[in-house]
Amino acid sequence: MDNSQNIIARSATTTAPPQVRSHVDEVAKLIDVSKCIGCKACQVACMEWNDLRDEVGECHGTYDNPTDLTPESWTVMRFSEYEDTNGGLEWLIRKDGCMHCAEPGCLEACPAPGAIVQYANGIVDFDSNHCIGCGYCITGCPFDIPRISPKDQKSYKCTLCSDRVNAGLEPACVKTCPTNCIEFGTKADMLARAEKRVGDLKELGFRDAGIYDPAGVGGTHVMYVLHHADDPNRYSGLPKDPRISPLVDAWKGATKPIMSAIIGITAFAGVIHYMTKGPKEEPEEQPDAHEETPPHALGYDATQRNERGHDAGDSAGERPRGDER
């Protein structure tokens, strides 16, 4: 990939990521739900920029269309009519799509070397050439985002327009949003902007306004400003405390031999790496190190993540790590 120098994590890979670049800021997309009018311009811009065309579907009795994420619709607007106990009604509209987790469950779950990568700026991207269509990324995703295409059995999701961002542009959805409900910048700037908007909303009487940047996935590079941050579920089922599914741990034990065969070449490379460089850290934590299956080949090794672009103390050592337990 043309952005290879910026990769900090790569699925099912043991080779160390590149180290030289040191000035990459983490980026974030901020979606201020309180400003969203549900116009779907972002959906259209996404299809246009990424050369996607979903089906001309049907009306299912709501404004949602397409009604769900698909391999061709990497973002959709979800409309929800929320009635409170006093008869007050809100029409909550949320742009749904990949959250670009700091600790991406998809990447952790992915058995195909290099099919999922994470860049120093925080973008989690799919390299479809390496995708084997196993669907584990879907299991790994706490937000139910990736979709496998029946055309080519490969998994697709929002790239945060990594191609645009790499060239210094904002994502297409941000560019097109008419109300500035979607903004883009460094994560630090977007957090500051979100804080300001939360203050505005509190002034307007939304006592529970807040930022959605869930800690359970190490924070996200797509964040929301919500009027009701106490109850994200109201926004078409946005999870309150997303975590990587325990199934991601479970499958690894059961399917290891099969996956080993599939990823043999990379595994071999890993073996060479292991033999020449040796285990770099925490060897005592490795399970009974099968020589043909290097410890990090099956999963995402956060301990080897390049720290570039991440805040000190980024959760490498804190989060649940299936393959080491």
Next chain:
Amino acid sequence: MTNHWVDIRNANLILSMGGNSAEAHPVGFRWVTEAIEHNKAELITIDPRFTRTGAVAQDKAFIRTGTDIAFLGGLISYLIETDQIQREYVLNYTDAALIVRDDYGFEDGLFSGYDASTRSYDKRSWMYAMGDDGFVRRDESLQDPRCVYQLLRAHYSRYTPDMVSSITGIQVDNIQRIWKKIAATAVPDRTMTILYALGWTQHSIGSQIIRTAAMVQLLLGNMGMPGGGVNALRGHSNIQGLTDLGLLSQLLPGYMTLANATEQEYRAYIDKRVKQPTIEGQVSYWKNYENFHVSLMKSWFGNAATQQNDWCFDWLPKLERPLYDVLDTFDRMSRGELTGYFCQGFNPLASFPDRAKVTRALSSLKYLVVMDPLNTETSEFWKNYGEYNDVDPSQIDTEVFRLPTCCFAEDEGSIVNSARWLQWHWAAAPPPGDSRPDTAIMGELFLKLKQLYQQEGGVFPAPILNLTWDYKIPAEPSPQELAREYNGRALEDLVDADGNVTRRAGEQLAGFAELTADGKTAAGCWIFTGCWTEDGNMMARRDNADPYGTGNTLGWAWAWPMNRRILYNRASADLQGRPWGTNKAFIWWDGEQGAWVGADVPDFPTNSPPSQGQMPFIMQPEGVGHLFAGQSMVDGPFPEHYEPFESPVPQNLLHPGKEQARNNPAARIFDADREALGKPEDFPHAATTYRLTEHFHFWTKHAELNAIVQPQQFVEIGEALAEEIGVAAGDWVKVSSNRGSIRAVAVVTKRMRPMRIGDRQVHHVGIPLHWGFTGAARKGYLINALTPFVGDANTQTPEYKSFTVRVEKA
């Protein structure tokens, strides 16, 4: 718009009513979100439905469709009775103090002068009373019972909160809460902007709804102010340009009017339109009408237009009927009175009411020419599309010609936006296939016609043979040539009072003040004069500098008139010429310079000092804003609530038992169309039609991306109605009016709730309009199968927004 898009950000309160601004104008809505965030403005929306605008509004109310005058009339009464008006503004800048003739009156829902046999008014009594000095009488105390203020007060005293509630269906406490918020903008340093669209226009009382809004803004002192005004969000790209250029049947370019058939004499035609001041010393800018008119005729007919032949006045058509609007035209077409029809950028089968009647009308033509970039329904009205267009082609003899035009992105020229900005644009791509610019098609057609007249003579050839047509490529006039022609130029040297030459012959004019009535100037559209001067194309400017921080970017494109961005902006300053509030400073009098200065081009004589007493509304003979419309409307000088022609409520609650005052008494309705109106017992639900963000009218269903994000026709109904008829979201329903029916998927929503109106419960049915039987989206019904063939009394804009239907499970 009296103001402009960017100016919305200066508002303290935004009333979105008679329009769903977020839905239909998402890009302009950016300035609403700016106002909310950066000016701490509040957004209030009043609509029959909880809309996309409602999703981001801080306050809202749900109103029965077609009852906006009741809500706003009640507001007027509230403002007056609680004395929450901008008093100094009202006294000086409006006609509140002017005295009205004794014979003007209003009784049983009718204004004085009504003639039931013609459904029209003799408007003689709708006038101010003139004093012995020849000017209008006034009462500074506002106490005279015949002054506009007291007449206004009396007129709306009937619009009590309870009455308003029973008509509109809004609960009294909601009404009063919103009135109170609106009234809070009567102070000098706070303004409300009103954003409206076809949700106000498309009613049999549409023009009067808009007038009521303007009256509210005058009482609050919000006209001419930054962040104020009455702002029409236009529904089509360049529809503002269409009206500016006089494409409505009774207009000439620049809002000049055609003569009617009784006006065969030039001097009388002019004298009637040259408005002299009716209050001493006022500007009364229409006193210059003849300058504009003669310059237009010189532009059209060049040397053929002379003083001796009254500048070719005889060549202009004279109207035998008040309007040759689309309803009138299709009514005559349906009776076989038209042979051919040119349909340019227009899809009448889809867009006009009572589709069955439109089909009959088109079928009676000998030929139909459709100029359009798209394969419109109209161009295939003769073709059977099953349930979506169930016609028998063998019974239709109309010959249809399709002339493909290029679309806006494929040609160059100016587009006038809602804010009256003429913005030049350039072609982004070459037009596909055989498509050509409209101007090239019309150019070639004109030359062919001219050739036929030259060869064969014919009836009345003079206007065709003498029309100025000096384009470099006659068959293809260029946008630049046309724009320069609209702007106008000097035909001879122009000189000032001292004999100094101020403009050489052949030079482009800088403004309409240069126009003359002696044939020395030509201008194709006087309000556009200044758009292409000797300095070049002003419309192509792209300077976003905003030196006063008001969002007024005078170097960006060009706005008519004279690059003014806020109309009546003299009213943003008090009598002494000082801004009403420091936070609302816009233009002001600079005594040292002896001129009006500030962020905008003054809408006022630049050097007229406040001491001279000229008032801000310079287009009015009185110099003040009209609370009393005088004779300018056909259906009354004060707006009155009348029910839609099809209403779920059998009587006008303001005039119970008065059948003549149930619907607008001055609205035109053809007999057969009255017969086609439904009765509440058969069609009990209030229906309204509208657009969705995902689509633009009937165009974008031809575009795949738009079709993907909103693929299929639906109607919206509330949960209560859905339960009543046994329908769940996603089920199919049949919607019928007395004129036709459609089938569509039901969107069942909490956002539409039944309303209590008098003794009955009224459900609304929301009918988005975008689908048809051509294009990339799923095929659907043309929803104008349902709508009634009746329009606004003043404009004849059809009543698409209020009619009645029945809904059942399909």
